[in-house]
Amino acid sequence: MPNSDFLIIGSGIAGLTFAVKVAQACPDKKVTIITKADESESNTKYAQGGIAVVLNENDSFDKHVEDTLRAGDGLCDLEVVNMVIKEGPERLKEIIEIGARFDVNYSGGFDLGKEGGHSENRIVHHKDITGYEIERALLHKIYTTSNIEIYSHHFAIDLITEHQIKKKVTEPNPDLTCYGAYVLNQKTGKIEKYTANITMLASGGTGQVYGHTTNPLIATGDGIAMAYRAKAKIKDMEFIQFHPTALYEPGGVSPSFLISEAVRGFGAKLKTRKGKAFMHKYDERKELASRDIVSKAIDNELKNSGDDYVCLDCTHLDIELFKQHFPNIYKKCQGIGIDISKELIPVVPASHYLCGGISVNEHGQTSIKNLFACGECSHTGLHGANRLASNSLLEALVYAERSYKKVIKDIVDIVPPGEIPEWNEEGTTEPDELVLITHNRMELQAVMRDYVGIVRSDKRLNRALKRLHLLYKETEELYDTTKVSPQLCELRNLITIGYLIVKQSIARTENKGAYYNKNLD
Template sequence: MSSHMLDTDVLVIGSGGAGLSLALRLADHTRVCVVTKVALRETNTLYAQGGISAVLDKKDSWESHIRDTLDAGAGLCNPEVVRFVVSQGKDCIDWLLAHGVPFTEFHTDEGQTHLHLTREGGHTHRRVVHADDATGAALETSLEKHVRNHHNIRILEYHNVIDLITERKRGMPGQRVLGAYALHTLDNRVKTLRARIVVLATGGASKVYLYTSNPDISTGDGIALAWRAGARIANMEFMQFHPTCLYHTQVRSFLISEALRGEGAKLLLPDGSEFMSRFDSRAELAPRDIVARAIDHEMKRLGIDCVYLDISFKPAEFIRQHFPMIYAHCLELGMDITRSPIPVVPAAHFTCGGVLVDINARTDIPGLYAIGEVASTGLHGANRLASNSLLECLVFARLAAEDILREIDQAPMPPALPDWDESRVSDSDEEVVVSHNWDEIRRFMWDYVGIVRTSKRLERAKHRIDMLQSEIAEYYGNFRVTGDLLELRNLATVAELIIRSALGRKESRGLHYTRDYPRTDDSQAPKATILSPSVGQDSAFPPG
């Protein structure tokens, strides 16, 4: 297996809404290479159902959207970041419309056409722009067409990044990022990718849990890459569990959009009784952490496998028109949601923490940026407000692009980089170790570091991940890399970061709920959890 060098000005790792929108904003001015570990469109963005939150209604306001975001974030949002991101909502929607994203519209009696807005949990107004119930697919496929047709964008599909290359790792003075090594999983060759600027846009890490709404690719790659390169990681204890994923024993998890609850759908127990009003005055429209914990509580209290989400009281045509993908998918499984409720359970959905960045999406490492779900920007705090994620992707892609274009002329092209060295490793004859460890991590993370935590459970998880980290490191050092091994290595790193962060927070706040510290501790100013690889220990800093 030999490697070869590829040069570019900006290396974008990841091809979701953040990565593709950044590439398009840069490509008229500089060379861009987009690297993705599977097909270009196979991303978290593709599966996003709900929409993009933006203040477009005259009855709505920035102040209202800001308040809703801060309320959901439970004291850990950066107010300046929140205000700026909210203020960019309309511009982002206009940019997407200009790139052909087919958002759902409605026509007034006067013959006017407007974007249809829906409402989701935690929002006090209708402000979610959507393309039926498949907004992510509409966005991803529209941007993909532009990226594939741009002469200044090179695309490397089926390339799994092994590690970032930095000056520090090369024994050089300084810490600047120089590029990355990437395994081409179709022919098992390793490429050396040299770049002036590197951007992580790899999405989240929810595949670290046994049950997740995310596709199989969501293995926390960018977070692990940044951590190993020396960047700080923030707020990893705040893993969002979507309250309503389809419960079905024969198929993988399938998200049931929060927009159903925005249109009035009710959560029911098996006997048909409603229960959310016992947990929050906002009932089904409470923030996701509250709804997920309420469902988890009822499932454990009653010993049931799921609860039910009912929208069948709405006209059948309304349901088919507003939720065509969910309707069709459930119908394929023998469930007609116009006639009966949907069995649902919570599942890991969104990583609220990530690589710590500033308002320009810069990390601690010179030349390295992070955008989208991989980043901790200060927008989400302890819990993400529904449909703020795609908004964050678009806004920080724009901010990163503007900053990169200011800096690119001064950013040096790195010196020649060495080939990937595999002279001291061999092919593995123990692949079962990879699959076994993969399953073990996801199971104990679900059991011990899930929706409801205890210190004892977290300590058990820490003990297990420490042992597995040693086992994985030994395996990595002895055998040639494979795509499965790289994902396992990254999953283990992310699991450790989540566990350490959760152990360090001696309170319940937002998405982090522990029975040992069930109350939010407001005796001191809320602080983000910051993990720093440079000192190897946790430290706390004010949000932002």
Template sequence: MTVTDTKIMATTTPQTSSHQYDVLIIGSGAAGLSLALHLPSNVNIAVLSKASLSEGSTWYAQGGIAAVLDDNDTVESHVADTLEAGAGLCHTDAVEFTISHSRQAIDWLIELGVDFTRDAGNGDYHLTREGGHSKRRVIHSADATGKALHTALMDKVKTHTNITLFDHYIAVDLIKQVDPMSKKRRCAGAYVYNRNTDRVETFAARSVALATGGASKVYLYSSNPDGASGDGIAMAWRAGCRVANMEFNQFHPTCLFHPKAKSFLITEALRGEGGHLLLPSGERFMDKFHERGELAPRDVVARAIDHEMKRLGSDCIYLDISHKSEEFIRSHFPTIYQECLTFGIDITKEPIPVVPAAHYTCGGIMVDKHGQTDLKNLYAIGESSFTGLHGANRMASNSLLECLVYARSAAESISAQLDTIPPVAEIAPWDESRVTNSDEDVVISHNWEELRRFMWDYVGIVRTQKRLERATHRIKLLQKEIHEYYSNYKVGNDLIELRNLALVAELIIRSATQRKESRGLHYSLDYPARAEIATDTVLVPMNFASQDIFVR
């Protein structure tokens, strides 16, 4: 196998149909790259990116990373804010574990060379405040933190000869084998579709990590890039792993509303620095919904905006920071300023039209504090996992922190066990002998549109049992069509993502139907009160057979 100098598989590189690695990392965002860098240099690692290496959610993250860095802040305060935002459903041990390692994570990034913004006055790192936080604790790189973080991680990865990057490779399904020693099922790799060659290849590995991000593309409007199709969650479920709290889908309150703007997020930091939410009349309204006004937790802000838009019949509301100086706005929010200008909006002089959009998947694959799933040798980190950190509502800027902390923890676990894991047995190649090329790809695009539309209409910011029943009926019919299509035609990127999105949609609908209360991001008009006892919604697949791996 030949690779380029930067170890990125190019479209002109000769391909093989079978690959062997110590560790296979599926996903090249903050979680996946951090995991690769924390593993020992003698471990042979493959990192798969389903598109270009800069196309994941990390690259587009604007706000920053929440961490206890100021002398006036404490771990206890950050923990308390997270627990409050999580609406009583956070796992306290996971919250404390994550936040107690926050400074360590930031120090590591600084060593890597991440260019965090400094305060013009004293030269210290500038900390901003976002919704749900009682202190300024969000360290950032202007309003393009994800880009700065991802660039630093990529630059470091390219110096490691033991890490090979594969771009435009999308995993289809995980491979399981029986461990010859324990006689239990274990993950042994994955079948992966190479978009460069239109072939499915096998990747064998003694340990596999899912760092595939969330599933917000299941909704019609989303702040996420196109790849957020829940691939890791769907693959883990099919492999027999439990998932939890899939009903808690965070809708970011402020996405740019413009017919030519696609998924452009207006960071919460803009409200943290004094931005006002306005009705079309110019009137502020958030004080009617929460004592913190614009800095209320995201679920409260998103529901308030949704309520006002429906009450007024308005297509959007407005976010205004033009009362700040032009120099302040352009220095703190250069990316947003330039992007809005391309659509004819000068944020130094006028408000920004915004709408809520699906942003973050708070539930996911159940893991322990090392990212270990129910399937031996399979890990999940980042947005695809369920650690218990976010509860019923993720607090702003805790997501990148979770990626960093659990990537290190997973690396420690993998490193400690890798030498004891037997080699992977021979893997059968992908079988395409009974399928043909499709001449009806229009079916995929129609199913994709139908899925995202009814999820937005029936399983969105505000839910009812009747809407969920309609969604249940729709998803059953849709999955039947998708299964028939998948069984008869060769796989491709769109079909793989549609299959995964449909499965994740089913898990979301099932979870939402089971929760007979309103809590955090799940708001039901039929059950508006919060239950006295907070419980997770845990879904168990029919082929679950690893209950002795770990029990949360």
């Protein structure tokens, strides 16, 4: 049974930053990272934009706070917003010291970009692959830190709490404690107990619940679903941010290729297929309005026109400069036959970021003792009803630091109130029809896209809830009778995520930010 002082589930910016910090502060402690795919595969890797940090002399903390609050539509936690933004510059300095490289301008300062919802240039970036660069630097540090072990292709199935040790707990309980997790080694097929004094959920987002998403295939909400089953508090799941400009490709591609917010910050214009600008009808900031406003505007234009996509016009821009700033976007468009100097880029909104998640305090602590959460799977109060562009990497850095400071101050050896049982798969058999899993996953994604998208209604939400209940029953029958597989666990977790989004959508009584129910107008 692998034992650790710190068990980290996930290998994005949140988990890796936390791992580096606790490992360096506690060289005599064992730090274990588990990740269900390759260690480099995470939502962080696909983050194009950058980190929003106040560095420009024309900028200020107050301006960044105001922009964040405006995007969050009145539901941000003001103390958290102030904390994260003011601690940002120091956290940026640390990630640079670890080895992350960011673009500079001709005078040697940071080449600060501007994105939707921001009143100033404050986006620190590495071309259009900022997340990839941060992931590279952190993994290099991980590999050279002796007390960190990283296990790829290890799938966390469930958290270990009193549920497994004593008796089933049916309600949130302040006395619950996390002792680690059951983990499936995908190479051997064996499920092992990974015990730890501190468990950190840094498992990323939920985009695959919609299928049409900018998130990678691994973004199936595993951490949130595990925390929910363990009776942790989950909040604000109804707030799904749809990125306005995912590349439209006929036939559908998952994940969708993201055309960064920064492209509009660079001067690109949104137009209909007929070449007519439309954002002036929806917001005074036009293309640089916040993502919820731009996504709803595009959704409305598509419903009115019957078109499959709108267009992003870059033909008036300095194309050589565009290539320098966005080499991968330029290469992708070129690869599918689009010359952006002459042709418009077809785009549609796609699910992009979850603003809710596992409820945590200012130290990243969940409602379960010794269980922390950081990154997109957590709900800190920073984003409110809609995330301001490039605040997510910032949030992950700040909360990794705050969680690290808390755990090294308070860490103690924890003793379970009884023996932790081995994983029990008695009475289960190998799955003989994987089509049941793949079909239910596609059906779930269709339900979420059709009924729980950018614009929702009471009728659609209630219909989605009924469909999800049937999918849940079918999937639980499979889970009870077949051996555990990553595909089955992901389906089970996605159904849980869908249920949480729908239930918390039904409970919402007013439209805010990324949430819009036409019956509440």
